Amino acid sequence: MRPIDLLTQILEVIAALAAAPLFLGWVNQCRAWLQNRRPPSLWLPYLGIRKLFHKDAVIAANASALFRLAPYVVFGAMVVAAAIIPSMGTGLPFTTAADAIALVGLLATARVFQSLAAMDVGTAFGTLGARREMMVGFLAEPALLTIIFVASLISATTALPEITENLATQHLGLYPSLAFTAVAFTMVLLAENARIPIDNPATHLELTMIHEAMLLEYSARHLALMEWAAALKLFNYACIGFALFIPWGVSTGAGGPAALALSIPLLAVKLALAGVALALIETVSAKVRVFRAPEFLATAFLLAMLGLLVHLLLGA
Amino acid sequence: MTPLTHSALPICLALLSLWVVIGLAGLLRPQSLAFVARTLFPLGALCGLALALLAGLTLGAPAERATLAIGLPDLPMHLRRDALASVFLLLLGGASAGISVFAAGYFRRGAGTSPGLLCLQYHGFLAAMGLVLLADDAYSFMIAWETMALASYFLVATQHTLPEIRRAGFLYLLLAHVGAIAILLSFGVLQGGSWQFTFDAMRHAHLAPHWALVAFALAVFGFGAKAGLVPLHVWLPEAHPAAPSPVSALMSGVMLKTAVYGMLRVTFDLIGHPTWWWGLVPLALGLLSAVYGAVFAAAQTDMKRLLAYSSIENVGIIFAGLGLAIVFGSVAMPAIAALALIALLYHSLNHAFMKSLLFLGTGAVLHSTGERNLGRLGGLIHRMPWVAWLSLVGTLAMAGLPPLNGFVSDWLLLQAFLFTPQVPHTFINMLLPLGAALVALTTALAAYVMVKFFGVIFLGQPREGALAQAHDAGILERIGLAYLALGCFVLGLLPTYVVGALKLVAGQLLGAAPARLEGPWWRLVPLPGRHASYSAPILFAAIIAVVLLTALAVRLLYHQRRRRAAPWDCGFGSLNARMQDTAEGFGQPIRHIFGAFFAMQRELPSPFDRAPRYRVSVGDRIWQGIYVPVGALVQRAADTVAWLQQGRIANYLLYSFVTLVVLLALVL
Numbered sequence: 005m006r007p008i009d010l011l012t013q014i015l016e017v018i019a020a021l022a023a024a025p026l027f028l029g030w031v032n033q034c035r036a037w038l039q040n041r042r043p044p045s046l047w048l049p050y051l052g053i054r055k056l057f058h059k060d061a062v063i064a065a066n067a068s069a070l071f072r073l074a075p076y077v078v079f080g081a082m083v084v085a086a087a088i089i090p091s092m093g094t095g096l097p098f099t100t101a102a103d104a105i106a107l108v109g110l111l112a113t114a115r116v117f118q119s120l121a122a123m124d125v126g127t128a129f130g131t132l133g134a135r136r137e138m139m140v141g142f143l144a145e146p147a148l149l150t151i152i153f154v155a156s157l158i159s160a161t162t163a164l165p166e167i168t169e170n171l172a173t174q175h176l177g178l179y180p181s182l183a184f185t186a187v188a189f190t191m192v193l194l195a196e197n198a199r200i201p202i203d204n205p206a207t208h209l210e211l212t213m214i215h216e217a218m219l220l221e222y223s224a225r226h227l228a229l230m231e232w233a234a235a236l237k238l239f240n241y242a243c244i245g246f247a248l249f250i251p252w253g254v255s256t257g258a259g260g261p262a263a264l265a266l267s268i269p270l271l272a273v274k275l276a277l278a279g280v281a282l283a284l285i286e287t288v289s290a291k292v293r294v295f296r297a298p299e300f301l302a303t304a305f306l307l308a309m310l311g312l313l314v315h316l317l318l319g320a
Numbered sequence: 321m322t323p324l325t326h327s328a329l330p331i332c333l334a335l336l337s338l339w340v341v342i343g344l345a346g347l348l349r350p351q352s353l354a355f356v357a358r359t360l361f362p363l364g365a366l367c368g369l370a371l372a373l374l375a376g377l378t379l380g381a382p383a384e385r386a387t388l389a390i391g392l393p394d395l396p397m398h399l400r401r402d403a404l405a406s407v408f409l410l411l412l413g414g415a416s417a418g419i420s421v422f423a424a425g426y427f428r429r430g431a432g433t434s435p436g437l438l439c440l441q442y443h444g445f446l447a448a449m450g451l452v453l454l455a456d457d458a459y460s461f462m463i464a465w466e467t468m469a470l471a472s473y474f475l476v477a478t479q480h481t482l483p484e485i486r487r488a489g490f491l492y493l494l495l496a497h498v499g500a501i502a503i504l505l506s507f508g509v510l511q512g513g514s515w516q517f518t519f520d521a522m523r524h525a526h527l528a529p530h531w532a533l534v535a536f537a538l539a540v541f542g543f544g545a546k547a548g549l550v551p552l553h554v555w556l557p558e559a560h561p562a563a564p565s566p567v568s569a570l571m572s573g574v575m576l577k578t579a580v581y582g583m584l585r586v587t588f589d590l591i592g593h594p595t596w597w598w599g600l601v602p603l604a605l606g607l608l609s610a611v612y613g614a615v616f617a618a619a620q621t622d623m624k625r626l627l628a629y630s631s632i633e634n635v636g637i638i639f640a641g642l643g644l645a646i647v648f649g650s651v652a653m654p655a656i657a658a659l660a661l662i663a664l665l666y667h668s669l670n671h672a673f674m675k676s677l678l679f680l681g682t683g684a685v686l687h688s689t690g691e692r693n694l695g696r697l698g699g700l701i702h703r704m705p706w707v708a709w710l711s712l713v714g715t716l717a718m719a720g721l722p723p724l725n726g727f728v729s730d731w732l733l734l735q736a737f738l739f740t741p742q743v744p745h746t747f748i749n750m751l752l753p754l755g756a757a758l759v760a761l762t763t764a765l766a767a768y769v770m771v772k773f774f775g776v777i778f779l780g781q782p783r784e785g786a787l788a789q790a791h792d793a794g795i796l797e798r799i800g801l802a803y804l805a806l807g808c809f810v811l812g813l814l815p816t817y818v819v820g821a822l823k824l825v826a827g828q829l830l831g832a833a834p835a836r837l838e839g840p841w842w843r844l845v846p847l848p849g850r851h852a853s854y855s856a857p858i859l860f861a862a863i864i865a866v867v868l869l870t871a872l873a874v875r876l877l878y879h880q881r882r883r884r885a886a887p888w889d890c891g892f893g894s895l896n897a898r899m900q901d902t903a904e905g906f907g908q909p910i911r912h913i914f915g916a917f918f919a920m921q922r923e924l925p926s927p928f929d930r931a932p933r934y935r936v937s938v939g940d941r942i943w944q945g946i947y948v949p950v951g952a953l954v955q956r957a958a959d960t961v962a963w964l965q966q967g968r969i970a971n972y973l974l975y976s977f978v979t980l981v982v983l984l985a986l987v988l
Contacts, residue, residue, distance in 0.1 A: 057874070061882040066781060068701045070712075080866035084859070098862070100843060101855035102722070105731055109722040112767055116719055119771045123901075125887045126699065126780030131901035134775065139909040142768045146760035149734075153756055156738055162852040210890055220888050225874050298913050309757055316741055316750040 005097045012093035012255065012264055019268075020086035024239035025049035025232065027275055034283030049235060056228035064125045064221055074121035075222065075229040081114040082236040091243040092267045093255040094165035103162040104152045107244075108145060111196075114233065115141045122218035129210040133217025136294060140202065140214060143301035144192045150308035151185045151192070154315050155248050158182075164247060172251035180318060184311030186249045190285075191304035193245065195297070197238045199282065201289040202297050214294070242278050243271075250274060328378040329386050329401040329454070332409065335371045336450040339364060343443030350436025357424045360439050362796075364446065365420035371450070372413030375406040380824045385456065391463075398518050400456035403825040404589070407665060408453045408581045414807065415573045415672040416446055422680045422800030423566035425793070426687065433478045445471035445570065452578050458507035458517040461582075465503065468578070469496040472571060476563040488555075488562035495555040499545030503582065506538035510590050522590045532591055536598050539586040540605070547579035547635045549602075550609040551942045557616075560628035561692065565683025568624060572631045573676040577668045580638055584661075587646060588829040596650035596745070603643025607758045609636030614765035615917050618772065618910035619938045621694050621903040623682050626773055627675065630718065633762060634671045638664045640755065641733055647743060647752070648736075649830055656739045658826035659846055663732035665822045670717070670725040670811055677714035677804040678773070681707050684793040684801075685777060689786070694903035699782040703790040706798050708778040713805040715774040717812070719767035723860040725811035728844075730763050731854060732819075735846055765910075772906040781897040813856045815844045904936065911938065919944050 029046045036043035045051075063071065087098045088107045102110070119134040119141075156162045158181070159170035171182075195202045198215030207213055210220065219230050247254070253270035255263035292300060342364050349355050383402035390397050401409075423442070427435060448471055451464035473496070477489035511517055512525030527535065545552040560568045583602075587594055613633030620626040641664030648657035682692075684707045691697055701708040717724040737759065740752035782788065793801065811818060820837045839845040843855040874880075889895045911918060919939040925932030964975075 057878045060879075062885050063882055064887040065884045066699065066702070066887070068779070070701065070779070076867045076870055077863075079870055080863050083866045083870075084862050087862070098858075100853050101858040101862070103852045103854065105734055105852075106722050106727070106854060106859065109720065109727050109731075112719070112764075113716075113721045116716070116721060116767055116771055120775055120779060123771075123775035123779040124701075126897065126900045127887045127889065127895055128899040128901070129888070129890065131775070131780065131906075134771065135901055135906050135909065138768045138771050142761075142764035145764040145767075146757055149760035150757045153734075153738070153753070153760075157741060157753070160851065162735065162738065224882075225878060229870070229874075295912070298909065302913075305757075305761075309754060312753055312757070313750065316753060 006095065008261060008264060009093065009095035009097055013087060013096050013098055015264075015268075016089075016092050016096070017083060017087050019092070019271075020236060020239055020243075021083065021232075023275070024235040025053060027239050027242070027279060028235045030276065030279040031238075031282050034280050035286060038283055038287040049231075053228045053232055056223075056231070057225050059224040061224040061226060063223075067125050067221070071121050071124040071221070072226065074117045074124075075226040075233070077117045078114045079229045079233045079236075081110045081117075082233045082240065085110045085114075085240050086236060086243075088164060089240055089243045090165040090168045090247050090254055091271055093259065093264055094169045095255075095257050096165055099163055099165050104156065104164045104167065105149070105162055107164065108149055108152065111148075111237070111240075112141070112145060114237070118218050118230075122221075125221045127221070129213070129217050129220055132211075133213055133215070133220070136214040136297075137218060140195050140297060140301065143298055143305060144195045147188055147192050147301065147305040147308045148196075150305065150312055151189050151248070154181055154185050154308070154311050157312075157315055164244075168247045168251045168254055169256050171248065172254060172256060181311040181315035182249060184307050184314060186245075188304045188307035188311065189245055189248065191300065191307070193241045194285065195301055195304070197234070197241055200286040201292045202300065204291050212291075212294070239275075242275060245278070246271075246274050326384065328374055328381060328406075329384040329399065331374055332371065332401060332450070332454065333386070333399070335367050335374070336447045336454075338367050339443045339447040339450070342367070343440040343447070346436035346439025346443075348436070350434045353427070353435045356435040356439045357427055361420050361424035361427075361442075364443055365417045365424070368413040368417035368420060368446070370413070372410050372417065375409035375413060376821070379403055379406045379410070379821050391459070395459050397460040397463075398456035398520075399454045399460070400519070401454055403828040404581065404584060405453045407669075407822065407825050408577060409450065411577055411669055411672050412446070412449055412453065412574050415676050415804070416570060418673075418800045418803040418807070419566050419569045419573070419676055419680065420800075421803065422569075422683070422797050425796030425800070426566055426680075426683055427564070428687070433474070433480075438475075438478065441471050441474045442567070442570075445475060449574060449578055453581060456519045458504075458511075458519070458522075462500070462504055462507070465500060468575065469493070469500065472496075472567070472575060475567040476559050476571075478564055478567070479562075485562045488558035492555045492559040495545050495552060499542045499552070502538045502542030502545065504542075506535045506542060506586065509535040509538065510586070519585075519590060523592065527591070529595065533595070533598065536587065536591060536594060537601075539583060540601055543579040543583040543586070544605065544639070547576050547583075547639070548609070548632045549605050549635060549639060550612045550632065551946060553609065553613075553632050554940065554943055554947060556632055557625050557628045560631070560679075561622055561624035565624075565679050565686060568627075569676040569679035569683075572628070572679060573672040576631060576635055577672060580635075580642070580664070580668055583639075583642060584829065587642070588649075594646050594650060596647050596743075597748075599643040599646030599650070600748070601643065602639040602646070603752075603755065606636045606639030606641075606643060607755055607762075609633065610640065610762040611758060611765070612636070612917065614762050614769060615910055615914045616938075616940070617769040618765065619907040619918065621907075622692050623685070623694055623697070623773065623777060624679070624692060626694075626769065627678055627682065630766065630769055631671075631675055633766060634667065634675070637730075637733065637759065637762060638667050638671075640759065641667065641736070644733075644736055644740070644752075644755075647748075648739070651743050651745070653739065653742065654830055654832045655835070655847060656736055657830055658823065658832070659732060659739075660736040661826040661829060662819055662822040662846070663729055663736055665825060666732060666811075666815075666818060667729035669818070670729050670808075673804050673807040673811060674714050674717040674726060677801060677808065678711060678718065680797070680801055680804065681711035681714065682777075684797055685790075688790040688792070691784070694776045696784045697777045697782075697787065698780045698784075698897065698900065699778070699787065700790060701778040703787070704778075704792045707793050707801065710798075710801040710805045711778065712774060713808055715770045717808045719770040720763045721767070723812055723856040723863070725808050728812060728815045728818075728854070728856065730759070732846060733759060735852060738851075768910070772903065776901075776903050776906065780900050783897050783900070813860060814841075815854070815856055816841050819844060819846065911936075917941065
């Protein structure tokens with residue numbers, strides 16, 4: 005383990021923590037521009053989180069210790085997940101402990117704890133949100149695993165940095181299987197991060213909420229942690245997408261400090277472009293009915309399986 | 321260690337006999353609950369623990385044999401303890417120790433069997449399962465198998481005064497015997513003309529390929545019926561809720577695994593070298609059972625039926641691993657076949673602990689509230705914290721979340737699937753990786769089911785007023801639950817040791833010497849090369865460290881003030897417990913998406929109904945499509961034959977006379 009690898013690891017986690025609300029703010033700004041509105045400040049999510057930390061926590065009378073524990077576990081799972089994804093470099097020492105399948109498992113842990121916490125208070129909206137979140141999750145998770153499986157078959161490993169390194173150093177060519185899985189991944193990203201067309205992140209109508217319904221009972225520092233974890237989740241998903249489909253620019257195993265220093269602005273550029281693309285998708289799509297969400301996710305699952313079949317048939 | 325490895329089999333037999341003795345001791349004072357519960361069951365638990373330790377320590381030792389001159393004059397019992405038997409003995413002893421301690425605190429005087437008789441049936445069940453694992457010839461195997469089926473039937477029918485319990489027990493016994501007939505026929509084919517029914521003779525018999533296929537098919541049918549493989553699963557969702565909870569835990573956690581043991585023994589030991597395409601049958605049936613079980617579990621409203629269908633799902637995953645192992649073993653990929661075998665054995669071990677923990681949790685809930693219906697539970701985490709938090713461990717483990725044990729076996733199975741495109745059969749190597757997608761779907765569905773299970777029972781508000789009187793489990797029950805939860809943690813956090821031990825079993829079964837496990841004790845590298853690695857202790861430590869650091873940072877930088885208030889009610893003002901999501905509601909997305917699996921009957925109210933009624937009943941299509949017609953056919957055949965019973969003595973004397981004349985004509 006070289007010192008540069010340890011530095012890359014620590015830098016990635018800090019960058020994820022620091023830049024995730026900024027990414028969210030950027031996406032909101034792009035959406036505002038596309039909708040011909042005056043955009044809010046780019047730093048608004050930071051101000052929101054800071055404001056929430058200062059408040060007193062108002063907890064429902066019948067909430068148990070699980071309710072108070074869940075935000076910390078969700079946040080912890082997202083931070084550990086950020087340590088596994090090679091956003092800046094591939095020589096990450098922590099990834100020998102957890103590979104891509106463990107990454108999906110960590111995301112599932114966060115989802116399960118969020119759903120359990122939503123069911124804890126026992127209101128109609130919380131339990132409804134938990135049910136819908138698990139419905140989205142149980143269709144999105146196999147799609148994500150199949151996408152990772154395709155990438156693993158191409159690279160003969162399930163360790164995400166090695167997949168990235170392999171895909172970055174392959175000769176430039178058309179990989180139809182990756183094309184299918186890229187579309188599937190975008191659909192999974194939209195569903196899992198509660199974006200339009202699955203869920204409106206800015207909605208106030210409880211009956212239409214999926215992700216927001218699980219945050220209804222939270223306040224103050226718990227809500228701050230959950231919001232930060234949600235921003236981290238979007239950041240992590242974007243970085244997984246880059247690692248699988250746009251792996252160039254990441255500092256590979258032999259790279260030194262120069263390569264690491266170069267990868268940071270490249271990551272910023274990738275994130276900026278991804279934010280614009282996400283805002284564009286959100287603006288031109290309409291939110292589908294909750295009953296149609298399984299169809300959307302089943303399409304993602306089928307596309308991922310098609311990508312798998314194409315890889316097995318064509319070898320590409 | 322040397323004297324232990326040579327005398328492990330006698331000590332195992334001594335422990336099994338001790339179980340029988342404990343069972344018989346229950347008959348001394350059959351009505352005394354204190355004697356049975358406080359003395360005999362804990363003694364049985366200690367026996368189980370000793371068995372598990374012994375089996376674990378002697379796992380790698382060479383096989384031992386013994387011959388007991390019990391039984392008919394020319395048919396002694398042959399016994400053999402090898403690595404495969406040892407790992408299942410470890411499972412039996414380890415899981416039953418926790419279950420027995422729980423049962424010591426669980427059994428109350430109630431309708432049905434007396435405590436002493438229950439003790440006999442329970443320990444007889446344990447001893448019979450142990451004997452199944454040690455049997456080395458078809459005769460002792462079938463005797464032990466039948467004893468196991470009968471003992472478990474009596475245990476299932478403990479509350480035999482209730483008609484639905486009797487019906488469930490009858491269905492269970494029926495399917496157990498249908499399976500036993502198939503296993504018996506399979507042994508009959510396996511002896512291959514030598515008419516020697518010892519397993520040694522079967523190992524050395526050379527069967528023609530089509531006869532080996534017949535034996536394999538009969539074994540899949542027979543052991544699949546016992547394991548609960550679709551379409552022979554219909555007894556599971558009836559028998560498990562009918563039985564008392566410790567018995568359900570034993571059946572689900574341990575008895576289903578004896579069927580897996582039987583399948584492994586017949587396929588890899590007795591048949592020896594299965595043809596590659598045979599593996600597709602357990603793989604397909606396993607994947608079908610996995611999805612079927614998970615989908616049905618999500619639609620259940622009875623907590624024990626939910627867990628029963630979840631067992632079907634996990635047995636499906638185990639059989640899928642078995643299919644993979646057969647395929648890989650037959651196409652000269654022994655390392656990957658070993659990986660698939662290790663994955664399925666690990667999953668068996670995990671499931672024994674996880675499912676037992678959950679079933680015992682439901683037992684405590686049932687005792688405390690008297691309710692099995694999910695629609696009448698809720699909010700029990702406040703009244704029963706021990707049961708709730710320990711069941712949370714089981715829930716998270718069943719959902720396959722890292723760093724607990726459910727994740728490790730799923731991870732190993734997916735790693736094995738990664739190699740399926742290298743199978744050299746052109747069309748199959750494209751279909752097999754799709755199985756990985758189905759396994760992923762099953763894992764995700766399992767998480768859904770487990771969130772429903774834990775959330776509806778323990779979280780939220782109590783749906784009935786009587787739940788306010790619920791009390792937590794007693795000390796013995798807590799010890800049992802904590803032991804099983806600790807087992808889940810150990811299996812999850814120390815996978816290198818478990819995989820190292822299971823490699824010995826895989827090596828013995830596949831006939832290849834296993835490679836040593838690479839890497840330090842805290843990192844699992846199942847296959848050498850840069851394929852993948854997983855370190856449960858580091859991942860666990862990382863999550864705990866981040867959680868603690870965050871909590872510390874928040875406390876230091878900000879404050880910890882909190883206030884209690886009413887839940888958010890959207891301005892509605894009168895939210896009550898009935899407005900929470902119900903078990904039916906939680907299963908609605910699954911019923912909607914997977915509607916084709918169910919035979920649903922719906923009564924939907926119209927807007928003009930004076931007394932609107934909403935009713936959905938979810939049935940099994942396989943029951944309607946296969947079992948009801950077959951049952952009707954058997955009934956018609958029986959009615960036709962019953963025409964012979966005219967009820968007049970003259971007719972019966974005529975039958976005897978005609979039979980005598982025919983026989984004389986044949987003999988003379």
